[in-house]
Amino acid sequence: MKNLNLILAGVFFTVAAPFGGLLLGGHAQLGALGRAPAEEGGPLLPALEPGLAIQGRQVYLQLGCVACHTQQVRPAGQGSDIAQGWGARPSVARDYVLQPQVALGNRRVGPDLANYGARAKSDAEIAAHLSAPAAGSAMPAYAFLFSPAKDGSLQPNERGAALIAYLKSLRQDYSSPEAKLKQ
Amino acid sequence: MSQENPNSRPQGQGRPQGRPAETGAPRISRVDASVASPVKFFFASALLWLLVSSVLAVITAVKLHLPGFLNGCEFVTFGRLDAIQRNVFFYGWASNALIGLNLWLLASLGRFEFRNAWIATLGGLIWNLALTIGVAFVLLDSQNAFELLELPRGVAPAFFVAFLLAALWPAVAFARRPTSHVFVSQWYILGASFVLPVVYLLAQLMVLWCPTNGVLQALVHSWFLQNFLFLWLGASALAAVYYFLPKELGTTLTGYYLSTVGFWTLFLFAGWTGPATLLGSPLPLWIQSTGVVAAVMLLIPLTITSINFFGTLSRDSGWSRAWNNTTLRFVAFGLVAYTLATVLQIVFSARSLNAIVRFTAFTAGQQQLLTYAFVSMVIFGAAYFILPRLTGAFWPSAKLVHLHFWSCAVAVVGSVAGSLVFGWSQGAALAAAKPFADTAHPQAALLSSACAVLFLIGHVAFAVNAFGMLTSCSSSTDEGRQA
Numbered sequence: 001m002k003n004l005n006l007i008l009a010g011v012f013f014t015v016a017a018p019f020g021g022l023l024l025g026g027h028a029q030l031g032a033l034g035r036a037p038a039e040e041g042g043p044l045l046p047a048l049e050p051g052l053a054i055q056g057r058q059v060y061l062q063l064g065c066v067a068c069h070t071q072q073v074r075p076a077g078q079g080s081d082i083a084q085g086w087g088a089r090p091s092v093a094r095d096y097v098l099q100p101q102v103a104l105g106n107r108r109v110g111p112d113l114a115n116y117g118a119r120a121k122s123d124a125e126i127a128a129h130l131s132a133p134a135a136g137s138a139m140p141a142y143a144f145l146f147s148p149a150k151d152g153s154l155q156p157n158e159r160g161a162a163l164i165a166y167l168k169s170l171r172q173d174y175s176s177p178e179a180k181l182k183q
Numbered sequence: 184m185s186q187e188n189p190n191s192r193p194q195g196q197g198r199p200q201g202r203p204a205e206t207g208a209p210r211i212s213r214v215d216a217s218v219a220s221p222v223k224f225f226f227a228s229a230l231l232w233l234l235v236s237s238v239l240a241v242i243t244a245v246k247l248h249l250p251g252f253l254n255g256c257e258f259v260t261f262g263r264l265d266a267i268q269r270n271v272f273f274y275g276w277a278s279n280a281l282i283g284l285n286l287w288l289l290a291s292l293g294r295f296e297f298r299n300a301w302i303a304t305l306g307g308l309i310w311n312l313a314l315t316i317g318v319a320f321v322l323l324d325s326q327n328a329f330e331l332l333e334l335p336r337g338v339a340p341a342f343f344v345a346f347l348l349a350a351l352w353p354a355v356a357f358a359r360r361p362t363s364h365v366f367v368s369q370w371y372i373l374g375a376s377f378v379l380p381v382v383y384l385l386a387q388l389m390v391l392w393c394p395t396n397g398v399l400q401a402l403v404h405s406w407f408l409q410n411f412l413f414l415w416l417g418a419s420a421l422a423a424v425y426y427f428l429p430k431e432l433g434t435t436l437t438g439y440y441l442s443t444v445g446f447w448t449l450f451l452f453a454g455w456t457g458p459a460t461l462l463g464s465p466l467p468l469w470i471q472s473t474g475v476v477a478a479v480m481l482l483i484p485l486t487i488t489s490i491n492f493f494g495t496l497s498r499d500s501g502w503s504r505a506w507n508n509t510t511l512r513f514v515a516f517g518l519v520a521y522t523l524a525t526v527l528q529i530v531f532s533a534r535s536l537n538a539i540v541r542f543t544a545f546t547a548g549q550q551q552l553l554t555y556a557f558v559s560m561v562i563f564g565a566a567y568f569i570l571p572r573l574t575g576a577f578w579p580s581a582k583l584v585h586l587h588f589w590s591c592a593v594a595v596v597g598s599v600a601g602s603l604v605f606g607w608s609q610g611a612a613l614a615a616a617k618p619f620a621d622t623a624h625p626q627a628a629l630l631s632s633a634c635a636v637l638f639l640i641g642h643v644a645f646a647v648n649a650f651g652m653l654t655s656c657s658s659s660t661d662e663g664r665q666a
Contacts, residue, residue: 003365004358004373011374011450015381018406018454018477023389026402026470033396064262066328070542074463079538083616091465096397103328104401104464108542109247111619133250138623140250140261 030093038175045174046095056166059159061101063142070105071114071170085119086112092178109138117171126164127154211575217296218286219573221303221349225283226566227653228311230646232275237639239268244635248628258322266333267321273331273411274314274342277554280562281419282307282350285372287569288426289357292366297353306349313341329390329404331411336391343384350376367442371422374450379415382407398465405457405474412553413453417521420561421449421488424514427568428492431511432501437494438487445487452480459532463541478532485525492518509584513564516592520556524549527603539610544627548602556595563587563645570652579651583644590641598634601627 035044049057060066073087081087091114096102120126131146131154133139145160156164175181211219245252246261253259282303290297297303317334325335354376358369386407390400429436436442458466458474496502496515505511527549531537540546567584571577578584605627612622 004355007358007370007373008377010447011377014374014447014450014454015378015410017451018457019385022406022455022458022470022473023385023399023403026399026467027395029467030399031396061327062324063257063260064266064326067262067265072464074538074541077538078463078534079541080613080616084613084619093398093465093467095465099397100394101327102397102400104398105328106330106460106542106546107544108619109623138247138250138628140246140254142260144257 033094033097035097036094036177038177038180045176046098046172047174049098049169050165052162052165053169054166055159056162056164056169057099057101057103059145059163060166061103063163066103066105068107068109068139069111069113070108071102071112072104073112073114073172081112084111087115087172089172089176089179089181091172092176094176094178095172113167113170115171115173117168118173120168123156123164123168124153126167127156127160130160130163209571209575209577211572214290214294214296215287215572217298218290218300218303221300221307222283222287222569223573223653224304224307225279225286225349226570226649228307229276229279229283229562230649232271232279232314233642234646236268236272236276237635237642239264239271241632241635241639243268244628244632248625248632263321263326266326267318269330270314270321270334271318273416273554274334275311277416277558277562279307279310280566281375281416281558282310282346284423284562284565284569285350285376285419286353287573288368288422289353289372292364292369292426293357293360295357295360303349303353306345306347306352308345309341310345310349313338313345327391329400330408332386332390332404332407336387339383339387339391343380346376346380346383351380366425367439367446368422368425370443370446371418371425374446375415375418375422378410378418378450378454382410382414401461401464402458402466402470405460406454407457409457409460410454412550413456414450416554416558417453418449420517420521420558423561423565424492424518427510427514427565428495431508431568432495432499432504434495434499434501436491437498438490441487442491445484445491448480448487449484452477452484456481456528456532459528459537460546462532462534462537475532475534478529481525481529485522485529489522493522509588510564510568512588513560513567517557517560517564520552520560520595524553524557527552539614540606541610543606543610543613544602545606545610548599548606551595551602552599556599560591560595563591566645566649570649574652576652576655578648579655580648583648586644587641587648590637590644594634594637594641597637598631601630601634605630 035046037044072091073081073089075090076082082090095114096104127146130142132141132143142160142163145163146154146156149155173181242253242259243261243265246254246264250261257263286297286303289295314334317338320335320338321333326333354373358373386403389395389403390407394400395403425436425442455477456474458470459478461474462471464471496505496518502515505515531540531545531549567578605624609622609624613619
C-alpha cells in the first residue's frame with residue numbers, strides 16, 4: 001500500500017493528540033495535587049484513612065460494589081446529587097488524592113456513597129444491611145462477610161470489618177479550597 | 184484509491200449466501216485457504232466466549248430483580264459476574280471475532296496468500312489463554328474499578344503481545360505489499376489495529392501499573408474506553424461494512440470519495456470524546472468541555488458514513504435487496520444502530536441532557552446500541568458470508584439463521600429501548616428531586632432478563648449452525664442454501 005506510512009503517521013497523530021492534550025494536560029494540572037487545609041493553619045484534608053479502611057477499599061473493589069455504586073457528587077447545576085442528600089458540596093479532584101485506586105463509578109443502581117461515612121449510623125446497622133439488605137432492595141446480601149456470634153449479633157470477619165471501616169471513612173463533608181461548605 | 188469493486192474479485196470464491204451456486208458447495212479459494220485456520224480459530228473462540236457471556240448475562244440480569252438468585256457464595260456475587268460478563272463479551276467475543284474478520288478482509292482485499300498464518304494463530308492462543316486466566320482471577324479475587332480494565336494487570340502484557348501478533352503484524356504485512364488498489368476498509372483496519380494496542384498499553388500503565396493521581400485515573404480510563412468502543416470495535420466493524428455493502432449489492436458506494444475524510448475525522452475526534460462521558464465529575468471543566476466539543480464533531484464522520492451507506496442503500500431498491508440477503512440484513516440493521524448510537528452520543532453530550540441520564544441505565548443502553556446492535560450484528564452478518572468460504576460448506580440450517588436474526592434483533596431492540604426509556608424516566612424523576620429509592624423501575628430488570636434469555640436463544644442457534652459447519656465440511660442440505 002503506497003500510503004502506508006502516511007496512514008500510520010496520521011493515525012499516530014490522532015492517538016498522540018488527545019493523549020497529549022487531555023491526559024498530559026490533565027496531568028500537568030492535577031498530577032501533583034496534594035492535600036490542603038480548608039483555611040490557614042487548619043489540618044490537611046482529606047484526612048488520612050485508617051489502615052483498616054485502606055484494606056476495606058480492596059474488599060470494595062474485589063466484590064465489585066462499583067457495578068452499582070458511584071462515589072462522586074455532581075455540582076448543583078449538573079444533576080440532583082446534592083438535593084438527594086448525597087453530599088453538601090460537589091466532589092473535587094482534591095478529595096481523591098489519597099486513593100491509590102479511585103472508584104468513581106458510572107452506574108447508580110444504588111445510592112452514591114461518596115459521603116456514606118457522614119450519614120452512616122452504627123457498625124451494627126451497616127453490618128445488618130450488608131449481610132441482609134431489606135426485602136425489595138436490588139442489592140445482594142454479602143452474608144459471607146459475617147458470622148452470627150453466640151448472642152445472636154452479627155460478627156464481621158476480617159474482610160467484613162475492613163469493608164465497614166472503609167464505608168465509614170467515605171466522607172467529603174469538609175471545606176476544600178476548591179469547594180467551600182456553606183456555613 | 185479505488186472502489187471496492189465487486190467485479191474485481193477472482194471468480195470461484197463462492198457465492199453470496201443469498202444466491203448460492205447452482206451446483207456443489209462453495210469452493211475454497213487459495214487466498215481464503217491461506218487464512219482459514221487462524222480465522223476459523225478466532226471465530227470459534229469468539230463463539231464459545233459469546234455463549235459464556237450470554238449465560239452470564241442471563242444470570243446478572245435475573246440477579247438485578249432477584250438478588251438472592253445464585254447468591255450462595257462469593258464467586259457468584261453480582262459485582263464479579265457483571266465484570267466477567269463484560270470482559271468476556273468485549274475481549275472474548277467482539278475482539279476475537281474482529282481480529283478474525285479483519286484478517287480475512289485484509290487477505291481478501293489484498294488477494295494476498297498469507298504465508299505465516301501460524302503467527303496469527305499463535306497470537307490467538309495467547310489472547311484466549313490470557314483471557315481465561317484473567318477471568319479466573321476476577322472470579323477468585325482481584326478486580327478494580329474500571330470497566331474493561333478489571334482483569335489483573337498481569338494479563339495486559341500477554342494481551343498486548345497477542346494483539347501485535349494476531350492483528351497489527353498482519354495488518355502491516357498486508358499493507359506493505361505493493362498493490363495498485365487501496366481500499367478504505369484497509370485504512371480502517373490498519374487504524375483500528377494500531378490504536379488498540381497503543382491505547383490499551385498506555386491505559387494499563389497509567390491506571391494499573393503506575394497509577395496517576397486520583398481522578399486522573401478516571402480520565403485515562405474514559406479515554407481508553409472511548410477509543411476501544413469507537414476506534415477498535417467501531418472502526419473494525421465499519422471496515423466490514425465498507426466491504427460487504429458494495430460487494431453484496433453489486434454496486435459502488437455513493438460518495439465513495441468522501442470516505443477517507445470520514446476515516447480521518449472519525450480518528451481525529453473520537454479519541455477526544457472520553458471526558459464527554461464524565462460530565463459533572465471532579466475533573467477540570469476545560470477537560471469536560473473539550474470532550475463535548477469532540478463529541479459534537481463526530482457529526483462529520485457520521486454524515487459521511489451516512490451518505491456512503493444510506494445513499495447506497497436507498498438506490499436501486501437497495502434496502503429490500505439488503506433485507507433479502509442474510510449478510511446485508513445484519514449489516515443494514517447494524518448501520519441503523521451505528522447512526523442512532525452516534526447521534527445519541529452527540530446529543531447526550533449536551534450538559535443539561537447528560538445531567539439527566541448520567542449514571543442511569545440510559546448509558547448502558549447507548550453502549551449496547553453501539554457494541555451489540557451495530558458491532559455484533561455486523562460480525563454476525565460477516566460470519567454468514569465468510570464461514571462458508573472457509574469451510575467449503577453451506578450453513579446447515581436456514582431456520583436457525585432466521586431464529587438467530589429474529590431473536591437477537593428483537594432482544595437488542597427491546598433491551599436498548601428499555602434501557603433508554605427506563606433510564607431516561609429514572610433520570611427525570613431524580614432531576615425532579617424524587618427520593619432515589621422511588622425512582623427505580625422494577626419492570627426494567629424484568630425486561631432485561633427476558634431480553635437476555637432471547638439473546639441466549641439467538642446465540643445458541645447461531646452457535647449450533649456455525650459449529651455444525653465448522654466441524655463438518657460436507658456440503659449442505661437444500662434448505663441451507665436458501666438461507
